[in-house]
Amino acid sequence: MLRLLASLASAAALLGLAAPALAQPTAPVVVRVENVRSSQGHVRVELCTSNTFLTQDCLFAGSAPAQRGETIVTLVDVPPGVYAVQAFHDKNDDHKVNRGPFGIPTEDIGFSREAPLGLHGPQFIKAAFNHADDEQVLTLHLRHF
DSSP states (O other), X not given: OHHHHHHHHHHHHHTTOSOOOOOOOOEEXXXXXXXXXXXXXXXXXXXXXXXXXTSSOOSEEEEEEOOSEEEEEEEEEEOSEEEEEEEEEETTOSSSXXXXXXXXXXXXXXXXXXXXXXXXXXXXXXXXXXXXXXXXXXXXXXXXX
């Protein structure tokens, strides 16, 4: 009997008769990046999970031309979950945070919930927030070192 059910399920899948997957609800995350010191380059924003935070492997990324004062970056189709935002002002548009000789960022950076930096960057738990299935607006301030 189990073999028959398995065969029928395989045949249905091959014929495209399998039940459609339920679409997961998504919603945008709008990030208001404040304390942008010039209009050079772009402001880049990444939305990260605990496994990708402080890496270049975050699940969602977006950018907008830098606007002195405030730049808004919208990340679309974000499923519900726990995330943290990392952002930086990429003045020279090289898509990375430039650093000085001791590893200190030479470009302005910021994190959701204004997470304190510590010696090795902020902790995910200090920057994390819950994203539901409706639009969410976050504000963060870039920091200069």
